[in-house]
Amino acid sequence: MTGLRLSNIGKSYGETRVLANIDLDIAAGEFVAVLGPSGCGKTTLLRLIAGFDKPDEGTITLGDRQVAGGKVMVPPEARGIGIVFQSYALWPHMSVAENVGYALKVARLPRTERETRVARALDMVNLTPFATRRPADLSGGQRQRVALARCLAAGSDLVLLDEPLANLDVHLRAAMEEEFHRFHRESGATLVYITHDQSEAMALADRIAVMDKGRLLQCASPRDLYREPADATVAGFIGGGLVLPVDDLRPLGHGIATADLLGRRLRLRCHAGETARSLAMASTHPADIHIAAPDETGIPARVIARTYRGGSWSYELRPEADPTLKLPMSLPDTATPPEPGALLELAFRDLWAIPLADASRSHGAPPSSFPSPHLTEQFQCA
């Protein structure tokens, strides 16, 4: 079993800083998705872990062996990892079985053992009948499964996947997601899965590491990420979240606080250690906005636009207290949906007080070689 630890990783290409201060601890057997917008450095991170590139700062540890950092640089061929490439990277001049068994051949395993392991790997991805085919004669999904079988047969206990579904059509994606689940279950390997598709990450991963502009913003379970984003960027990114300014945040203990939002005093969830502040940010999701019950004091907002979405209406609302804000809301399909111009009373089902961002993280301070214990703790969420 191999866990993976990245400590204070930094990487620049010429003048551009592509990665900075990445701290990430992945337990053996864990399935971690790395999520972030295009160009945020996901592939770069994967190439550093694989050993195709050398980090400028920081160390990488696989299991208990340091593989990169300082003077150490273990080449990819000696790291014992598996990769599933977006382009599959199947060798066109070898049959499916030869592709799957190549690592075993390089490792000089006896022929009989090689054959059993290849057969088992092919069986696990249901490709036994295709063993003698060339990759060119397979469909996209089948090729992806060959790539998985290649990792299975090699017995790599750390497998990196770089947007493995990006080349497949929507129907195939669902089927392959199931395949990855099974792969994870049966191989017991540690998986680092790169994607820019949130729903894919949510569906598959034990934890999601959210990246933006070369930084790791938060690493948490899908539910924590959705309900308790660590900063405004994550809050806005995950699940189409909304970030709203609040005044006079006062923690009441037990993870509950109150604050002023759009002229009303409301209850929020918050960190246990949250401090009282005059200005703060709250996050919520469109699904958590609804029309206030008759006995509730709601927030008055006017309907600007509405769109029929088939079975529901999506609304755009402007709160009377702050006309610069726009709030989305979804209502079930009824015969008399509110018209544009109507004044509604809104309520929030759930609000989360975004914790105060760590100064060294969000303000681009120079990388320190000794990450504060607090920081490491924050991103070691196991």
Add this chain to the structure above:
Amino acid sequence: MTLTLHSKGAPRAPLFRLSAETIVLALLALLILSVSVAPMLRLAQAALFDDGGLAVERLARLFARPQTTAAIWNTIQIALASTLVSLLVGTVFAVIVVQTDLPGKSALVFAFVLPLMIPPQVTAMAWIQAFSPSSPVLGALGLSMEAGTRHPLYSKAGIILLLGIYNAPLVYLAMQASLRRIPLDLAEAARAAGAGPVRVLLTVILPLARGGMVAAASLAFVSAIGNFGIQAMLGIPARVPTLITQIYQQINGLGPSALPNMAALSMVLTALTVAGVLLAARAGERNDTRVDLGSRALVLSPGRGGPVILALLWGYLVLSLLLPLSALLQSSLVPAYGLPLTAETVTLKNYAAALFRQVSLRDAFLTSLWLTLVTVGFLMLASVFLGYFLTWRRGPLVRLLHFGSEAAYTLPGITLGVAMILLFLRPLPGIGVSLYGTPWIILAAYVAGFLALALRPVLSGYAQIDRTLEEAAQVAGAGFLRRMRDVIWPLIAPTAIAAGVIVFMTAINEIQTSILLISSGTRTIGPMIIFLEEGGASTLAAAVGCLMIFGILLLMLLSVALSRFLPKGVLPWQF
């Protein structure tokens, strides 16, 4: 549960595997240094310095000589004028091939590009025989000139014409690539705006292909400057001295004492070449280089003009290819030069002599064969490794490799010959033996001269390989040499073999470098034609020339037959 494979061998592996790659890189750097950088430095040193320091006086005397100025002036004039001829012929041909839907284009292209593969000295001989006053073919057509008239090709105009026609396929190759890159919609927009086919061609397509035209002109210019075969076969009898023939004649006549001055002339030759290359690079920079959008060209239908164009094209090919070659063939089939070919005169004795009886010819051929095969084998190996580093690795050493392999290419063959003599005339340190006069010096020159030729297709082959295929093998635990053997080689092999074929065809008949480096003991086949022709054995020379062409043709046809195994754009003679 599956066991981990890699941890076992890992501790000793990294160091060893890293060094396999480093060793190969170091060997390549050494190769480039010794075949490209060292000869150039040695050449400059010999040209500019004497025992007593900078050789100002000697150089002043050299450049004050009328022959020298005449040679320089002739070279420039001939190169420029012949470039114009090539540009005209090659562009017209490229436009017709790319932009029209005429039938039989594959055959047209094959016939048009074929002459490029024929050694220039053979082409020159064929033309000389076809258009001489006692020409066998002109005579047969009733067009023969009066006996005693001066041969029309033995003149500056003759050299220009022949060089122009010889290099036209180069222009065609560069132009057709650039024409294919012009986005279809630009031409279609002009059609939609009401412009007719000719107008679209003149106002849209050709202006957009300007970049390709400059590149093509530079190629033709550089090849014309360095074409020894034609300049020697026509220029020496015509007494039109050029740089290249001066260098050859002086070294041939005066021996090593002429070397310093000829090194200086070689540098002038190199300077002209580099100027041609740089000019094209500058012009290329200013050009808008678009990405290739599906590479579909606008097809302009020539309509009723079609048959006329076809007739003109094939007429040109008959005149420039068929006529000279059939003259050569006729000469090779008669016992003495000038005899008409009839049922009584026809004989195979020239072929018998060339193939079996003439010991010197046979030896020369065998020497050329093994030199070429060793060169091909070595360059295929070297270019596959070199291509790997140039395509996928970065770093100062890789930049040096890049520079070195390009530099060797710009060195004209004869310059390389002079440089090689200078480098290897003195006994090698340590061994105490001089390579001069042995085949090894020729081998070194071939490796230097053809490295870039082999590298070019291999690089284009690498560009079409997905890098992740190699990375996947790396992840599977395969070290550098193992990946090279199991993954890279199977993928690049077709291209490398095609590169080998191209090098084979060029090296087997190589003349300009060899002619300086051969000695009575080791001769190669390329220069033999000049010696035979000079010695009056024209029919034998014709037979040797025909054999060379048969060989080339065979290889070309073979490679076309195997072309479906090749990536696109590797074989120049394929449409």
